[in-house]
Amino acid sequence: MSLVVHRVTLQAGPRTLVDTLDLALEPGEVLGILGPNGAGKSTLISMLAGLAVPACGQIMLDNQPLAALPPLTRAQHIGVLPQGDEGGFFGSVADFVALGHYPFGVAALDLAPLFAAWELADLAHRPLDSLSGGERQRARLAQLAAQQPRIALLDEPLTHLDPAHQARLLAWARNEADAGHSVALTLHDPNWAAGHCDRLLFLYGDGRWQLGTPAALLTPASLEALYGTGTAALWRKSDRVQPV
Secondary structure: OOEEEEEEEEEEOOEEEEEEEEEEEOOOOEEEEEOOOOOOHHHHHHHHOOOOOOOEEEEEEOOEEHHHOOHHHHHOOEEEEOOOOOOOOOOEHHHHHHHHHHHHOOOOOOOHHHHHHOOOHHHOOOEHHHOOHHHHHHHHHHHHHHHOOOEEEEOOOOOOOOHHHHHHHHHHHHHHHHOOOEEEEEOOOHHHHHHHOOEEEEEOOOEOEEEEOHHHHOOHHHHHHHHOOOHHHHOOOOOOOOOO
16 A cells, blocks of 8 residues: 655745655665654644545555545544544553554454554553543554554554654664565654664655655755754664665
8 A cells, every 4th residue: 555745845834844745655664754843743743634625636555645534534544643632532551552453343353462562451441531641642653553554554553652662663663664564753863763764754844855765865964954953962873774
């Protein structure tokens, strides 16, 4: 399944965030989206999910205009983890995770493997709103996994997670790609991006964008151009990233 972005422009009021973006999410890859705050990362995730419409250009899902597909059809193929949750859910963790399977009807789904994978078994019967931020994020990730999307879009999925669960999330993304699915996620840490992404998309927030491999894009100079002077110190070159 392919998700193709053709000459898409993203705007916030009069400001152009991304100008004429061309991008194809490839089955079997993890795409990392990096950029400073306000550069359009969350806006792009919403556009790719069909939750917002670009100012110009078109997004195609298997050669069909994404905007023309019914929401339920989109949800049967594309899963999205927004940056924050909206709240207002008063049921249990188990009920919340099970909602991920809603696009496929009432067929039962064995949630036990998801609870084990995200360490939620002891929390399954607790009210969702009683969980800590990290526990809640794990429940949101389990809900996304319950949807079994062929294209997964995650906006800052590492938020609130401790290092062990951050590593588990990135391993899940890698496993999804290895299964032939597509994963796109926004990140802030170039070291995580280096070790877990096949391609990177840099968004500069002024219309410019850059697409390439971690080896091509993750250099001290490029990181300072993206984030500002002094930020290259955050970069610890991974053995997996070889110079071009």
